[in-house]
Amino acid sequence: MGQHFPFMVVGAGGAGAAAAYHLARRGLKPLLIEQFRVGHDRGSSFGHSRIFRLAYDEPEYAGLALEALPAWRALEQEVNMPLYTRTGGLDLGPSGTPTLTQTLAALERIGAVAESLTRAELQRRFPQWHVPDDWAAVYAPEAGIVNPTQTVELLCALTNAHGGQVLENTRVDGIDLGKQPSIHTDAGSFTCDRLVVTAGAWTAKLFPELQEWLTPTLAATTFYRPLEPQAFTPQEFPIFITHDEFQAYGFPSFGLPGVKIGVDVSRPVVDADLRPFDVPGDAAQASDEFMRRYLPDAAGSVMPRQTCLITRAPTTDFLMAAHPQCEQVIVASPCSGHGFKFVPLLGEILAAKALGEAHPWDLPRFGFPARFS
Ligand SMILES: Cc1cc2nc3c(=O)[nH]c(=O)nc-3n(C[C@H](O)[C@H](O)[C@H](O)COP(=O)(O)OP(=O)(O)OC[C@H]3O[C@@H](n4cnc5c(N)ncnc54)[C@H](O)[C@@H]3O)c2cc1C
Missing domain, CATH: 3.30.9.10 (D-Amino Acid Oxidase, subunit A, domain 2)
Structure with a gap:
């Protein structure tokens, strides 16, 4: 088995870059792995503009x-x-x-x-x-x-500046759940104590059980x-x-x-x-x-x-929760077409979850649907 990191994040879109940034800021030296180059245009977090607004018809998202x-x-x-x-x-x-x-x-x-x-x-x-x-x-x-491209690039640069590492052009092909989760990539395998998976539209390829949800x-x-x-x-x-x-x-x-x-x-x-x-x-x-x-x-x-x-999730809610079979692995898909406006806060919430800490905005509605537990 290859290198061990206390914290790893898979996927450098808005959510993963923000999670890695917050972990790095806390001195935890995370490894962030991205299958393409940082700022690529094949996922959800690129381009010049995403709407920030408080105007939601749901008070919880307005509060968020x-x-x-x-x-x-x-x-x-x-x-x-x-x-x-x-x-x-x-x-x-x-x-x-x-x-x-x-x-x-x-x-x-x-x-x-x-x-x-x-x-x-x-x-x-x-x-x-x-x-x-x-x-x-x-x-x-x-x-x-x-601005999604600008934000993702900045968050990755800051992750590096705070002592983390960003590994680009490296695709994770499989994840073994366990006390020390391991991930397998075309550049070898890694283990960690806590893993955050923010793989966007690829999430169900890594967790096929989520195919019917995401x-x-x-x-x-x-x-x-x-x-x-x-x-x-x-x-x-x-x-x-x-x-x-x-x-x-x-x-x-x-x-x-x-x-x-x-x-x-x-x-x-x-x-x-x-x-x-x-x-x-x-x-x-x-x-x-x-x-x-x-x-x-x-x-x-x-x-x-x-x-x-x-x-898309059927309820348009974000998924951001520990995997039901492995509390060391946090799976996050904060999308349904409205996640970017929250990115710095989502990073804070995901870093807290990876550390096992409570966060006031870690809402119950972000949990795995009951059928998966
Ligand atoms: C057209 C459009 C308009 C939108 N408008 C708004 C808006 O106005 N306001 C708003 O708040 N939100 C908006 N959103 C939603 C917002 O952009 C998303 O919620 C957000 O970008 C999701 O980020 P993410 O990190 O979850 O996913 P992504 O940005 O897709 O990141 C996932 C990353 O994981 C990487 N990855 C996946 N699998 C692997 C693997 N196996 N190994 C290594 N890396 C992997 C991918 O390459 C990708 O970089 C919009 C989205 C779209 C597409």
Whole structure:
């Protein structure tokens, strides 16, 4: 058997990089293993932008997001650069849509500033939107953009700086559960005292028992060059989510000179190793239609279309718990399409779990579903 490390982490996406960073910061010299290079574009944590928002229709996730804010601020302080760009956020949809009402209630419940806007108020404040007469909106000033590629690269650099190691281009082919879990890679085998597995869309390849729970799906985004660029800067145009048939989300021009949107009209199930990179036709069509209908001044030429993997759990809850057969192994899939905003806090929670410590935001809903115990 090869080298032994007290702590190892498999997978350098947002969750794994943050877990390794927090372990390294505590002087625990973790080994973080990634099958590709750090910052690659084959998983879930890459690109310029992910939405940060407190606006959830579930109060627990709204609270978790509130708690993630100081974690982002602490990380910003450590690297002395901004990582969260505040733009404000809009939730929009037909007036009376239950999730829209619940979003406002959840924001109020955590004491966040939130404004309910009629369509007329929306049009006055944000004339970029051309929505039907019966639509309404919730505006929350505390919302904005975090940058996945930048964050993952920084967290890996900080892991190294704090005495950990990042081993790239090394694929874990198997894990043996046990008091000292061992992992097998194309570069040899390693043992450890505690293992955190944050393998994103590959999680069920390492733990086939999770195949029926964690489903890798393909998601698509498109950038559009605005016809009126000044109206779509981060200062003028808030991030948004729609509560309608498109279930769209989007960003002002950020990172690239284009408005980025995604629509949730289909969720093709894929194998993480064999997935296509082309954007499915129905997603491209729906995205173009959404822009023409609601944001015509941004619907200029199509810039890149991209795909990304979302690992979905049936409840949209995160999985972050010790393996039912081995308390030394923590399995974490904080995705379902909404995990990045929490990344620095998730790292803190995962490091605490690996150390057997309690964390106030280690919520019961992150546990393995009962059927696996
Ligand atoms: C299109 C899209 C839009 C999204 N929008 C938002 C948003 O607006 N706001 C938000 O908060 N979240 C959003 N998300 C979700 C967020 O990006 C994810 O929750 C988050 O990136 C998940 O990170 P992860 O570390 O769990 O997975 P990943 O980033 O996929 O990381 C897993 C890592 O493990 C590595 N790995 C896997 N298997 C092995 C192995 N056997 N050996 C070695 N390494 C391995 C992989 O290569 C990968 O690097 C979005 C996701 C997508 C795809």
